[in-house]
Amino acid sequence: MLAAWGRAVHRLRWWLVAISLLPLTLWLGVPSGERLDESVVPPDMEAVRAVRLLDAELAPRSPSFGLILSSATLRADDPRFVDAVQRALAPLRRDPRVARIRTPWDAPVPDARGISTDARSVVVTVEVHGRAPAFASMVVPSAPPGLYTALRAQVRSDTLDILTFGPMALNHDFTEMVKSDLQRAEVVVLPLVLVFLVVVFGSVVAATLPLAVGLLGVAAGMAATGLLARVMPVSAYAANVVSMIGLGVAIDYSLFVVSRYREELLTHAPPQALARTLATAGRTVIFSGMAVGIGLLGMILLRMGSVSTIGIASTVVVGFAVLYSLTLLPALLAILGPRVNALSLLRRPARVxxxxxxxxxxxxxxxxxxxxxxxxxxxxxxxxxxxxxxxxxxxxxxxxxxxxxxxxxxxxxxxxxxQLSPTSIVVVVSYPDATGLTPARVDELYTLSRWLARQPGVTRVESVVDLDPRITLDQYKMMATAPREMLPPPMREAFEQMTGPRLSLLVVQTALPVDGQGARDLVKTIRRAHPPVAAQMxxxxxxxxxxxxxxxxxxxxxxxxxxxxxxxxxxxxxxxxxxxxxxxxxxxxxxxxxxxxxxxxxxxxxxxxxxxxxxxxxxxxxxxxxxxxxxxxxxxxxxxxxxxxxxxxxxxxxxxxxxxxxxxxxxxxxxxxxxxxxxxxxxxxxxxxxxxxxxxxxxxxxxxxxxxxxxxxxxxxxxxxxxxxxxxxxxxxxxxxxxxxxxxxxxxx
Structure with a gap:
């Protein structure tokens, strides 16, 4: 079958070359980076189920990012420092896309938490119009593409050093870095690959064929990845992995085919040489592609959110590598014939x-x-x-x-x-009905909060029963059942942010390192030994x-x-x-x-x-x-x-x-x-x-x-x-x- 295909390719070589270039036009027409997702959030996890409950029950927040403005010479209480900060923020205050800007000086008494320990830096929060998940520390807030870049470019100062932080800023830098990594790698890889191909083949013409097939295979894989990203979130790593695997296997397969073709040319005419090449090396390429596809299919079977999309995209690019190795490459070999050995640089034959x-x-x-x-x-x-x-x-x-x-x-x-960056462990108490906080539930929440505060390493617990140490349990019960509009604004805001019809939220602050064994043990203890509550925790x-x-x-x-x-x-x-x-x-x-x-x-x-x-x-x-x-x-x-x-x-x-x-x-x-x-x-x-x-x-x-x-x-x-x-x-x-x-x-x- 493959031998007959080889003879057909020799007859249809020009048509096959033209058809093989079609995916390249698709790639040029598909926007890159659409719906690329830097997070991998598989569904079957307690931590993710809790976040989804929070997002469903709590009021949405505005997307935001943070700014740290610093001076090497001025202190935060110096009027010149305050004036420099306000001048740097002035363009944002005039931008209609900005909903609110929070600085340490918004209240009559400056918020000490927003001023650094050396008093030479301040934290500013920039909130933009839009909707973000209620619990933004676990996922990246939603924001229109390019919004962060446009807003960040407006914040400039001749006297202050400015840095950004927060999920929106991290997401931007991560996405840009992944894109630049792909470009950096290709700049390094392609010249080296060409040199090694010349060394392997001893011919410039033969060496360019695998590289050309590899580039076209990657282009087709990128086009498929872009189309896939239109219907589902695709991992931001997919483009890099597609390029890495696609280039490697396409060059490998092309190397097998070109080497066998040059070997067959020694004893057969070009049409017969091509038929014999596909009958031998072609079968090897098919089985190799199957083997690689089997491995990549294992990634798809993981069903781990956007990680599986890396497997899908990689499988597609391997498919294109096999396809072009059996269509475009043989067509180019048919066009070249013995000229595949042209521009030979290494005259001494390899020892066999x-x-x-x-x-x-x-x-x-x-x-x-x-x-x-x-x-x-x-x-x-x-x-x-x-x-x-x-x-x-x-x-x-x-x-x-x-x-x-x-x-x-x-x-x-x-x-x-x-004080602004402790390790946070979030406890979600999910009730079976939508009756909200009842006196009995406040009692359970109060007991749970005090138990959490006694655990080793815990520095503070934030919840609607931890608003003020002077407030008694009975007063908390009255506040929970009172109409929200009757509560003082700070307490009303706390209830809106930390309770919903079906849940209550407790944030456990600890000085333990977020990835340390102490924090892990604390999470396990909370899950295993918490006081009983008539709800899912x-x-x-x-x-x-x-x-x-x-x-x-x-x-x-x-x-x-x-x-x-x-x-x-x-x-x-x-x-x-x-x-x-x-x-x-x-x-x-x-x-x-x-x-x-x-x-x-x-x-x-x-x-x-x-x-x-x-x-x-x-x-x-x-x-x-x-x-x-x-x-x-x-x-x-x-x-x-x-x-x-x-x-x-x-x-x-x-x-x-x-x-x-x-x-x-x-x-x-x-x-x-x-x-x-x-x-x-x-x-x-x-x-x-x-x-x-x-x-x-x-x-x-x-x-x-x-x-x-x-x-x-x-x-x-x-x-x-x-x-x-x-x-x-x-x-x-x-x-x-x-x-x-x-x-x-x-x-x-």
Whole structure:
């Protein structure tokens, strides 16, 4: 079938090139960044259910962002400082989009909480017209696109330093950084990839083909991601991951096809060479694409909010990579013919067969298989040991680079305004009916509040029964049942912000670090040992979210991992008709992925190379190990399929296992290493990203690809296949008969 397709491509080559360019026009017409969502909020979590209750029951707030205005010479009580602040804020006061500006001097007595400990900085809150979630500390407030940028540009001062903070500012800086990271990575990656392709092929023309196919595949994937973003929120990381994976696999697949075509040109005319290329390398590309797709499908099955959209977008771009490798690339090869070797720069042919280093490596590994197997496995296990102490945590301001304005603002807020930035644990008491606060419920709320205040590490509790220490329980009961308009304005505002028809809210303030074990233990204690209430009690906040998200990851991960492992095993069985080879491949891939996890923890959590790579050590985001597993397991199968397909061909021809292993590694070793070098270059290129998650994925997956294509493929594979001997190709009779029935459509390709 693929051979016939190759002959058809040769006839229709110009039409195929024209049709392949259509997705590029779609990409140019799709707005980028639409509905990209930097948050990942899976539904089945107590912390998220609590936030949704708050948003449904409490009055909405205006979107807002914070400003910190500082002077190196003036104090906050200096009239010149106050005048400079007012001049800087004047344009915002005239802007009709601004609803209110809050400064420390709004009240007759300045609010000391808005003045820094050194009295040289003040906090200003800018509220804009619009609707934001009631509990904005867990989600990013809604705001029209570009509003923050327009308002921030108006705040300028010749005498004051100005920084921003808050969700709106963080969201803006994060989105801009993700976009710039993609551009930075492409500037670094593309020239290096072209150089390596020239080294691999020795021809400028041959080298440009995989790069062109890779760029077009990424363009098509970006277009699909943009269209997907019109119907559902898509992770802000999707564009970077699509570019990273799309460029890597498209170049890999193109490398397989171009290499085989040049090989076939040595003995066949161009039309026959193209047909034979697609009949061999084309089938490898299809099975490799299936293997990668299986891994990415595991991400979709996680059902973790917008994380699953990364899997969808990545699966689409891999599909385009396979499609263009079987359509556009063969059409270009048909147009070029022997001119694919034009502009050759390296005249000396690469060593093949018994002269190649890969032949010698395979021969040496198979001569002493145990001497190779044991040390290599031990090395991979040792590399994976740091994974045992992985600490999962949701992203914080350290996700941004240390020069991001909103990160510097948040850090200054934490240092100089500790009273405005404590760790908050939010307790939501949800009632079964809409009768609101009754005297009995006030009694329970009062008891709960006092119990919370006695817990270790708690500095203050904010609720409608903690308005003033002089107010008694009976007075709180009267206030709760009185008409709201009869209450003094401050108390009326507190009841509106902290109670609804079906819930009451308590905010527990603590000096414990938000991601520390003390705060985590406090959340667990509140959930487990709180006084009884005749209502559902939920706990949320950053610490609770971290706990719930990590628990969710550990709950859903086994199912996704099991699916990827089983599906990969089945796909390789269909290709090879063996039981032990797929099992060996799965085990080796697990070793490779575990070793990359260890490197990830050792570098990014433990802080090694932090100055060189430019990041702040922090817990690993829970989704990163899952994304890496799904992506790496699929990509590792690329080289497994290429090597074992060639080994199977040789074994079918010679019926000699050892000879088949050595011959296949000698034939594919240079190609696999070149492809891995290029893919690792793509991944490491994304290591220049300033966004820590992209940096972690790029470097972690780059390390895994290098290990997989070198010590695993060059040493571990031949050693294990030598030990297994003819058992490599064994399968139970029942499975062998099943494979014989199923191989006909596979061979028909």
């Amino acid at each position: 067969g018994e002269r190649s280093i890969w032949h010698r490596l395979a021969t040496a590994a198979m001569a002493r298989p145990w001497h190779v197997l044991v040390p290599v496995v031990l090395i991979l296990i040792v590399l994976g040991l740091p994974f045992r102490h992985i600490h999962l945590g949701t992203p914080d301001i350290t996700t941004l680079s240390d020069d991001a304005e909103s990160r510097r603002g948040e850090e200054l807020l934490g240092r100089e305004f500790p 939920l706990v949320t906040g950053r610490t609770a979210y971290d706990l719930d998200f990590a628990a969710l990851v550990w709950r859903v991960a086994p199912g996704a991992v099991a699916f990827v492992l089983v599906a990969t095993f089945v796909a390789l069985f269909l290709l090879l008709g063996s039981v032990l080879l797929p099992l060996k491949a799965v085990i080796m891939n697990c070793l490779s992925v575990t070793a990359s996890y260890g490197a990830l923890v050792w570098i990014f959590q433990d802080g090694h190379f932090k100055d060189w790579l430019g990041f702040t050590p922090a817990p690993i985001e829970p989704v990163i190990p899952l994304i890496m597993f799904c992506v790496l397991f699929g990509l590792s199968m690329d080289y497994e399929v290429l090597l074992l397909s060639r080994t199977h061909e040789e074994f079918e021809r010679t019926r000699d296992n050892d000879r088949a292993v050595v011959a296949s590694l000698a034939a594919t070793g240079r190609l696999i290493t070149g492809a891995a070098l290029i893919m690792a270059t793509v991944f490491f290129g994304f290591g220049v990203a300033r966004t820590v998650m992209i940096k972690e994925m790029g470097i972690g997956m780059g390390i895994a690809i290098v290990m997989d294509a070198t010590i695993i493929r060059a040493l571990l594979v031949p050693a294990t296949m030598r030990l297994l001997g003819d058992w490599n190709w064994w399968a139970p009779r029942s499975l062998r008969r099943l494979w014989e029935r199923l191989r006909a459509p596979v061979n028909a390709l």
